[in-house]
Amino acid sequence: MNGYSSILPLMAIMLPFLAAFIIALTGNKALGLKRVLAVIFTFIPLLAVILLFKPIIENGHIVSYWLGNWVPEKTWAIGIGLEIDAFGLFCGLIITLTCFLSSIFSIRYMEKDNGLEKYYTMFMLLTASMIGFVFTGDLFNMYVMLEIMTFAAIGLTAFRNHKYKSIEAGFKYIVIGSLGSSLILLGTVLIYAQAHTLNIAQISAILHGNYNAVTIFALALMLTGYAVKAFLVPCHTWPADAHMSAPSSISMLLSGVMSKTGIFGIIRILYMIYRSKCVAAPSMEFLMIFWGTITMLIGASMAIIQTDFKRLLAFSSVSQIGYVIVGFGVGLSAKTSVAVTGTMGGLYHMLNHAMFKSLAFLCAGAVLYRTGTTDTTKLGGLAKKMPYTTVLFMISLASIAGMPPFNGFVSKWLIYQSTFEAGYWPVTIIALLVSVMTLAYFIKLAQSVFFGKIHKEHENIKEIPWSMRVPMIVLAAVCIFAGTFWNVISDKLIEPAAYAIYNIQGYIDVMFNKGYAQNMFNHEIPIPKMTRAMAGYWSPINWLLLFVVLIIGFIVIASLLSKGNKKESIIDLSDTKYDTFTGGEKEYFSHMAGNDLFWGLKHQFRGYFKTLKNAHSGIVNDYVLWVAACAAVVTIYLFAVL
Amino acid sequence: MLLNYIGAFLLIVFGLYIILVKKNLIKIVVGMSLLDTGINLLLVSVGFRPGGTAPLFMNDLKPGSFFVDPVPQALTLTSIVIGACVTALALSLVIKVKEHYGTIDADKVRRLNG
Numbered sequence: 001m002n003g004y005s006s007i008l009p010l011m012a013i014m015l016p017f018l019a020a021f022i023i024a025l026t027g028n029k030a031l032g033l034k035r036v037l038a039v040i041f042t043f044i045p046l047l048a049v050i051l052l053f054k055p056i057i058e059n060g061h062i063v064s065y066w067l068g069n070w071v072p073e074k075t076w077a078i079g080i081g082l083e084i085d086a087f088g089l090f091c092g093l094i095i096t097l098t099c100f101l102s103s104i105f106s107i108r109y110m111e112k113d114n115g116l117e118k119y120y121t122m123f124m125l126l127t128a129s130m131i132g133f134v135f136t137g138d139l140f141n142m143y144v145m146l147e148i149m150t151f152a153a154i155g156l157t158a159f160r161n162h163k164y165k166s167i168e169a170g171f172k173y174i175v176i177g178s179l180g181s182s183l184i185l186l187g188t189v190l191i192y193a194q195a196h197t198l199n200i201a202q203i204s205a206i207l208h209g210n211y212n213a214v215t216i217f218a219l220a221l222m223l224t225g226y227a228v229k230a231f232l233v234p235c236h237t238w239p240a241d242a243h244m245s246a247p248s249s250i251s252m253l254l255s256g257v258m259s260k261t262g263i264f265g266i267i268r269i270l271y272m273i274y275r276s277k278c279v280a281a282p283s284m285e286f287l288m289i290f291w292g293t294i295t296m297l298i299g300a301s302m303a304i305i306q307t308d309f310k311r312l313l314a315f316s317s318v319s320q321i322g323y324v325i326v327g328f329g330v331g332l333s334a335k336t337s338v339a340v341t342g343t344m345g346g347l348y349h350m351l352n353h354a355m356f357k358s359l360a361f362l363c364a365g366a367v368l369y370r371t372g373t374t375d376t377t378k379l380g381g382l383a384k385k386m387p388y389t390t391v392l393f394m395i396s397l398a399s400i401a402g403m404p405p406f407n408g409f410v411s412k413w414l415i416y417q418s419t420f421e422a423g424y425w426p427v428t429i430i431a432l433l434v435s436v437m438t439l440a441y442f443i444k445l446a447q448s449v450f451f452g453k454i455h456k457e458h459e460n461i462k463e464i465p466w467s468m469r470v471p472m473i474v475l476a477a478v479c480i481f482a483g484t485f486w487n488v489i490s491d492k493l494i495e496p497a498a499y500a501i502y503n504i505q506g507y508i509d510v511m512f513n514k515g516y517a518q519n520m521f522n523h524e525i526p527i528p529k530m531t532r533a534m535a536g537y538w539s540p541i542n543w544l545l546l547f548v549v550l551i552i553g554f555i556v557i558a559s560l561l562s563k564g565n566k567k568e569s570i571i572d573l574s575d576t577k578y579d580t581f582t583g584g585e586k587e588y589f590s591h592m593a594g595n596d597l598f599w600g601l602k603h604q605f606r607g608y609f610k611t612l613k614n615a616h617s618g619i620v621n622d623y624v625l626w627v628a629a630c631a632a633v634v635t636i637y638l639f640a641v642l
Numbered sequence: 643m644l645l646n647y648i649g650a651f652l653l654i655v656f657g658l659y660i661i662l663v664k665k666n667l668i669k670i671v672v673g674m675s676l677l678d679t680g681i682n683l684l685l686v687s688v689g690f691r692p693g694g695t696a697p698l699f700m701n702d703l704k705p706g707s708f709f710v711d712p713v714p715q716a717l718t719l720t721s722i723v724i725g726a727c728v729t730a731l732a733l734s735l736v737i738k739v740k741e742h743y744g745t746i747d748a749d750k751v752r753r754l755n756g
Contacts, residue, residue, distance in 0.1 A: 140717055147724045151731065158735060164742040168754055171735045175661065175670060178728045182677055185721060186654075189681065192714070193688040241754045305756070618755025620670065620748050624661050 005055045006065045009082050009135045012045035012092070016128035024121040034120050035107050041124060042103045045131050046096040049089060056089050057496050062510040064137065075512045077199035083137030085507055086496035090347065091134040091264050093493070094354045097478075098257050099127040101358070101471035106249045108467050109365055113247075119159055126152035126253060133261050137511060139188050140198045142265065146184065146229065150177045153258060156250045157242045169241035172620050176238045179627055180228025184265075187222035190214050191273070201511040204273045204504060205520040211277055216642050219277075220635040222269050227630065230262025232325060233295040234626040236318045237616060240302070243314035244374070248365025251310060255317045256358040260350055263324055270332065271501050275525070279502075280334040283641035287634075288329030289419070293427050296322025300437040302616065304444075304598060305609050309364045309374035312445060313357065316400070319434060320353045323415055326427060330418040331501075336528035338421045343498045344490070345414030351493070352407040352482060356399040359475040363393040366468060367449060370461045376445065381454030385461050388469055390450045395476045397446055399483065401439035404543040407482035444597045484544050495530045502527045646687035653680030667739060667746040671732045678725035682718050689714030 019041035023034050055061045062085045066072075070079025084092070103123065110116060129148035136142055154177065158170030192198060194215055195206045207215060228235040239259075243251045270278045270288075278284045299319030306312035327346025333339040366389045367382065368374050383390040399406040402413075412435060419427045463469075482489050500507075505525050508517035518524060602609055653676055660673030689711030695703075697712035736746055743751050 140720075144720060144724070147727075151727060154731060154735075158738070161738055165754055167735060167738040167742055168751055171667065171732065171739055171751070172754075174728065174732045174735060175674065178674055178732075179661070179677075181724075182674075182681060185681055186684070189685050189688060189714075189717075192717075196711075198713070244754075613756040616756050618752030620667075620751070621662055621665065624658075628658060628662065 005052060005061075005063055008048040008052050009063060009084050010065055010067075012048040012096070013082075013128055013132040013135060015044050016041050016124045016131070020121050020124035020128065023117055023124060026117070028115070028117050031116055034117060035103075038103045038106070038120050038123060039100070042096070042100045042127055045092075045127070046100045049092045049096050052084065052089055052092075053492075056084060056086055057492060060496075062500075062506055064510050072512055075516060077197055077202050077511065080141050081137040081199060081201075081511055082135050083201065083507065083511060084135050085503070086500035087267070087347075087498075088134045088264075088500075090351075090493055090497040091260055092131055094260060094351060095127070095130045095134065095257050098253060098354055098358050099130070101474055102249045102253055105252075105362060105365070105468055105471045106247075108465050109249050109369055110247060113160065115159075119156070119247075122152040122155045122159075123250070126156065126250075126258075130253075130257060130261055134264055137200050138198050139191065139200055139203065142200075142268075143181070143185055143188055146261070146265075147181055149258065149261065150174075150181060150229075153177075153242070153246075153250075153254055157246045157254070159247060159250070160245070163245070165241070166245040169238075169245035172623065173238045173242045175620050176228060176235070176623055176627060179624060180225045180235065183221045183225035183228070183627075183631060187218040187220075187225060190218035190221070194218075199511065200268065200272060201508040204275060205508050205517055207273060208276055208521055211274070211642070213639070215274075216277075216638050217635060219269065219274055219642075220638045221631065223266065224627065224631040224634050226262045226265035226269070227291075228262070228627060230259050230266060230321055230325075231318050232291055232321065233298045233318070234630050236295065236299065237623040237626065239318060240311050240314040240616075243317070243361075244308055244310040248310070248361050248368060251314075251364070252358040252361040255314060255361060256354040259317060259321055260354060263321070263328070263350065266325075267328060267501060270328070272504055272507065275504050277642055279332055280339075281332060281642075282334065285329055285332040285422075287637060287641075288332060289326050289422075289424055289427055290329075292322045292325030292327075292329055293430055294322070295319065295325060296434045297430060298612065300434045300441070301609065301612055303441045304437060305602060305613060306441075307376050309367065309376055309379075309445065309449060310361065312376075312441060313360050313364060316360075316438065316441065317353070317357055319438065320349070320357065320400070322434075323412065323431065324349045324353065326419060326431065327411075327415045330415075330422045330424070333422050335422065336526075338418055340498060340528050340530060341414055342418035342422065343501060344494050345411055345418055347494050347497050348407075348411035348414060348482075348486075348489070351489070352399065352411050352479070355475050355478045355482065356396045356406075356408060359392060359396040359472055359479065360400070362468070362472045362475070363389055363396065366464045366472070369464060369468070371458050376448040378455065379449045379458070380452040381450070382458065382461070383450040385454070385458065386450075386463050388463055389472075392469075392472045392476050393446060393450060395479055397439075397442045399479045401442055402435050405480070405483055405547045407479050407486075410483055410486045440598060440601075447597055480544075484541065499527065499530050643687070643690065643692065646683060646690070650680045650684035650687060653677070653683060656680075665748045667736045667748060667751065668733070670748065671729060671736065674732065675725060675729050678721070678728065682721050682725070685714050685721060686718045 019037055055063060065082040067080045110119060125148055129145045133142055133145040154170050154174050157173055158166045160166045191203060195203045197203060231239045243255050246254060296319045299315050299322060303312050303315035306315060324346050327342050327349055330342025331339050364374055399408040402408040416428050416431055505517040657673045657677030657680055661670050664670060691710050694708050694710035697709040739751055740746050
C-alpha cells in the first residue's frame, strides 16, 4: 500500500470534524466564509473518495489504517482501525456526493434563516460522522459515529425551532433514535463480552462457529437497532416527522443517505459478523425478505394518504428501503447466482434511492423556498413558473417509478428477478404492486403541485436561483446516467461492492496478516462468482432514444394543437350573453386537490387506510412500544430458528 | 457479580417501562436516562475480574496481581458522555415543546400523526 491512499480515509473523516469546530468557534461572523468552508470541506472527502477508487476498485486492495499506529499486538487488535473495502467506499461515495451537493444547495436555501453557524456546525458533524461510520472497522466506533450522526440530525431537524412541527419531530426522533442506539450499544456490549475485542474483522474471525445464546441475542438487538436507523417497519415512525420538519437540504441527507448507514450496519452484521449463521440460511433469508416486503407495502400505503409534500416523500423512502432490504435478503440465499443478483439489486437500489430521493427532496425544497408551503392542497400549477424544477421533478418521478431509461428500472428489475428466481414469487408481485403505488402517489404529487391551476398568491413567483438548480441537475444527470449506462456503474461500483460484501476473508487478513482468517476458520470461505447471467440484458440506449422521440413527438403535437385551439375557441365568459347556457352561475375555480386524485381508491380501501392512519397515532409511547415489540419478535424468531 | 447483571437488567427494564407507560415527557427523558445507566452498569460489569486491580501501570505492582479489563471502562466513559448529551438535548426540546404546545403530556403532543 502506498502512503497517500492510507492517509486519505483519515483526512476524509477528520477534516470535516475540524471544519465543524472552526465554524463553531468563529461565532456568527463572516457567514460567507462559512458557506465557502462548508463547500470546501465537503468537497475534500469527495475528492478523497475519488482518489481511493484507484487502489480499491481498480487494484482490488482493501485500505486499512490504525489510528495512532496502535497496530495489532500478537494478532490481537488493541487500537481503533479504519478499514475501507469496496462496499465502504461505495457508501462513502453516496455520502460524500450528496453532502457536497447539499452544501451547495444550502447556500441560497438557508439564506433567510438565522443561527447559520449552528446549522453549518451540525452539517459538518453530520457529514463527518457518516463518513466515519462507513470507513471504520471498529464496532464501538460505529456506535459513537452513529450517536454523533443522530445528535447532528436531531439538532438539524429541530433547527427551525420557531415551528411547532420541528420541535415535536425532534423530540420523537431523540426518544426513538436513542432507543435504537441503546439497542445497538447493548448488542455491542454483549458481543464484546463474548469476543473480548471490538475490531469487526477480529470479531467475525473469533465468533465464526462459536455462536451461543448471547451472540444470537446480540444479533437480534443490533438488527432491531439498525432497523430503527434504516427505518424498517415497525420502526419507521420517526422519519416521516423528522424529514418533513427538517430543512430540505437536510431532509435529503436524512432520507437519502442516513438510512443507508442503517443498511450498512445491517449488512456488516449479517454478512460479516454472523457470516456462517446468516449467509445461505433460509430462515434469515425469509426474515429479511419478509421484513422488507412489509416495509415497502406499509410505506407505500401510508404515502398514498399523505397531503404534505415532504411527508409523502418520507413515507416513500420507507417503502424504497424495503426494496433494498428485500434485495439483500435474497443475497442471503443458498443459490449463489440468485444471491449475487439480489445483492447487486440491493446495492444498485441504495445508490439510486439516494439519488432520486435527494432530487425529490430538493424539488420540495425549491417549492418551499418560493411558495413558503409544502402542503399540496395549497399548491398547484407551478409548472409554468418553475419549469426547471418541474422537469427535474419529473425525472425523479420517472426514476422512482422505475420507467425504463431511468435508473430505478435497473435496480427494481434486478430485485424482481432475484426474488422470483429465489422462489419468493409473492414478493415479486407485491414489489410490482408497490411500484405501481409509487407511480400513483408521485403522479398525485406532480398533479397537485406542478399542474392544474395556479393559486392566486403564487402568481408572481420565480424560478429558483442557479446555485440551487445546479445540485438538482447533477442529481438528475446521475439518475439518467445510472439508468442508461448501467454496464459502467455495474462494472465500476456495484460488482466490486458486492464482491467486497462476500469477501470476508480478505477483510480480515488485511487487518492482521495473510492467512489469519483461514487459520481461524479452518477452511476457505467461498466467495460467489460475480455473475451477471441472471441480471437480464436489455438495451437502455434504445429505450432512451424511444423516450426522446416520444417527448419530441409530444411537444410537437402539443404545440400544434395549442396553436389550433387559440384560433377557434376564445369565448369571453364575462360576456353576459352566455349566461343563458350556464345558468348564470359564476365560474369558479375547480382545481382537483392533490389528496382527491385517488379518492376512489382511498374510499374503496377506507378500512385499511383508516386503520393504518390511526395506528400512526403520533403518541411517542406507542412508537416506543412498536420498537420494543419488534425487538421482542425478532429475538423470539432468531432463538427459534438459529 | 451476578447481582450486577441483575441490577443492570432491572434498570434497563424499568427504563423501558417508564418510556412506555409514563405520559409526562420529562419522565420519558428520565426513563431514557435510566436505560442508559443500566447499559453502563452492564458494560462496566463485563470488564470486571474478581481480585483485579485498577488498570494503571505503577511501580509497586505486587507479583501475581492482574488488571481488570480497561476497555469497557473507557467505553463506559464514552457512553456516559453520550447519555448526558441525550438527556440535555431531550430536556431542551421538552422546554421548547412546552413553549409551543403549552403542555408536556405525550397524548397531546401529537399534531404530527397519520
